[in-house]
Amino acid sequence: MTRIHSFTVPVDADIVDAFCLMQKGFTDQFVYYAKDRPVRYLGLGRCIALPALEDAECEYDGPVREEAVFFSFNRFDAENPAPADELFSSFPRLRFMLPEIVLLENERGRFLQVNSLGPVYPGRVERFLRLCAQAPARTRETIPYRLEDDSREEWRRAMGAATAAIEAGRVQKVVLSRRKRLVAERPFSSKDLLVNLIDGDARGTVILYRYADVFFCGCTPELLVRKRGQRVESMCLAGTCPAGADEAERARLAAELMADEKNRAEHDYVVRFVREVFNRVCYDVDVPAEPEIMSLAHVQHLHTPATAQVLEGVELWDLVGDLHPTPATAGLPVGEAMMLIRSIEAYNRGFYVGAAGFVDAAGDGEFSVALRTGVFDGEVGWVYAGCGIVGASDADAEFDEIDLKLKTVLSAFEGA
Numbered sequence: 504m505t506r507i508h509s510f511t512v513p514v515d516a517d518i519v520d521a522f523c524l525m526q527k528g529f530t531d532q533f534v535y536y537a538k539d540r541p542v543r544y545l546g547l548g549r550c551i552a553l554p555a556l557e558d559a560e561c562e563y564d565g566p567v568r569e570e571a572v573f574f575s576f577n578r579f580d581a582e583n584p585a586p587a588d589e590l591f592s593s594f595p596r597l598r599f600m601l602p603e604i605v606l607l608e609n610e611r612g613r614f615l616q617v618n619s620l621g622p623v624y625p626g627r628v629e630r631f632l633r634l635c636a637q638a639p640a641r642t643r644e645t646i647p648y649r650l651e652d653d654s655r656e657e658w659r660r661a662m663g664a665a666t667a668a669i670e671a672g673r674v675q676k677v678v679l680s681r682r683k684r685l686v687a688e689r690p691f692s693s694k695d696l697l698v699n700l701i702d703g704d705a706r707g708t709v710i711l712y713r714y715a716d717v718f719f720c721g722c723t724p725e726l727l728v729r730k731r732g733q734r735v736e737s738m739c740l741a742g743t744c745p746a747g748a749d750e751a752e753r754a755r756l757a758a759e760l761m762a763d764e765k766n767r768a769e770h771d772y773v774v775r776f777v778r779e780v781f782n783r784v785c786y787d788v789d790v791p792a793e794p795e796i797m798s799l800a801h802v803q804h805l806h807t808p809a810t811a812q813v814l815e816g817v818e819l820w821d822l823v824g825d826l827h828p829t830p831a832t833a834g835l836p837v838g839e840a841m842m843l844i845r846s847i848e849a850y851n852r853g854f855y856v857g858a859a860g861f862v863d864a865a866g867d868g869e870f871s872v873a874l875r876t877g878v879f880d881g882e883v884g885w886v887y888a889g890c891g892i893v894g895a896s897d898a899d900a901e902f903d904e905i906d907l908k909l910k911t912v913l914s915a916f917e918g919a
């Protein structure tokens with residue numbers, strides 16, 4: 504059993520500004536930052552990594568008690584033997600990571616949490632508090648870059664293999680992705696991209712995981728699962744159209760998406776899957792029969808929220824395992840679709856569409872599906888996006904849809 508000492512104090516500072524100032528001294532960094540609600544956790548340093556939360560015992564100190572926060576970033580297909588790109592390959596395989604410092608904002612306020620394997624001495628906390636108070640307002644910068652083209656021909660071949668597997672009855676749906684290499688005109692840091700994602704137009708949850716100089720980040724709209732006590736929430740997100748140039752076009756495209764059979768079929772596979780998982784491990788399950796529209800900066804999606812009460816004894820990590828990957832990022836049946844993805848895609852997805860999130864020492868927390876993400880180092884990176892393929896899918900339309908989805912992670916390079 505590992506004993507963890509966790510000391511929490513309120514902070515009267517903007518936690519993103521404080522993070523930007525303090526992050527310089529830490530190579531391990533973790534962010535889970537919901538843009539539209541106070542579920543915001545910014546972690547620095549690695550106090551300890553644990554394979555299971557039962558291995559830790561927390562002792563709390565300081566004027567307020569906030570549960571110790573463990574971050575967790577997981578690969579889409581951890582068993583895939585294909586090599587990931589050179590950047591993903593450099594991340595260690597760790598499950599629950601407790602930062603040395605967490606700047607957090609929840610409905611109770613803003614806090615600084617200091618975690619240690621020995622008692623936290625107040626002088627250390629005071630020094631961090633002084634830094635928080637001194638943090639200057641962050642600024643945004645545009646980072647010019649170019650994207651190397653990937654081949655449309657190769658995509659058509661991949662789509663051909665996917666539709667052949669659908670016609671043969673092997674899968675009903677499979678989600679294929681593309682990756683593009685990015686080369687910037689000057690070096691950029693994780694802080695540069697983080698600030699643009701947090702302060703820019705992208706909607707959803709900003710995630711970042713940095714290990715040494717390499718970092719994975721993006722802004723995802725897809726909640727995998729949130730747990731608070733017995734209440735759990737998830738989301739079915741599949742089916743896409745462009746955002747449109749103005750409100751009128753946005754509304755027209757959304758209405759077309761709602762009426763489109765191919766997209767509704769793609770979406771329904773996810774709804775049935777999430778409903779089935781919830782029915783197995785929860786009660787009071789509510790998954791509406793009709794989707795709604797989730798309107799984002801670059802695209803719009805069919806979206807069905809899912810809520811339930813989880814059976815006693817079922818932990819957040821169990822739910823992550825049951826739900827991930829959903830047919831929104833793998834296909835259906837999930838295992839068959841994952842095998843197909845391994846055989847069609849020339850690369851291992853790494854953390855792209857993996858489960859990324861946090862869990863606190865009481866077992867509450869949330870995970871998102873790491874859509875709209877990329878992995879970066881210095882002046883280069885790889886950006887990833889995918890789309891659901893069903894029998895009626897058109898290769899060129901899906902290729903263009905992926906380009907639209909890539910705009911979200913690329914907005915990390917756009918300053919104000």
Ligand SMILES: C=C(O[C@H]1C=CC=C(C(=O)O)[C@@H]1O)C(=O)O
Nearest residue numbers: 740741742743831888889890891
């Ligand atoms: C796999 C991705 O999106 C999924 C989530 C929402 C809509 C999707 C779609 O319409 O294809 C995908 O299932 C991605 O953005 O990389």
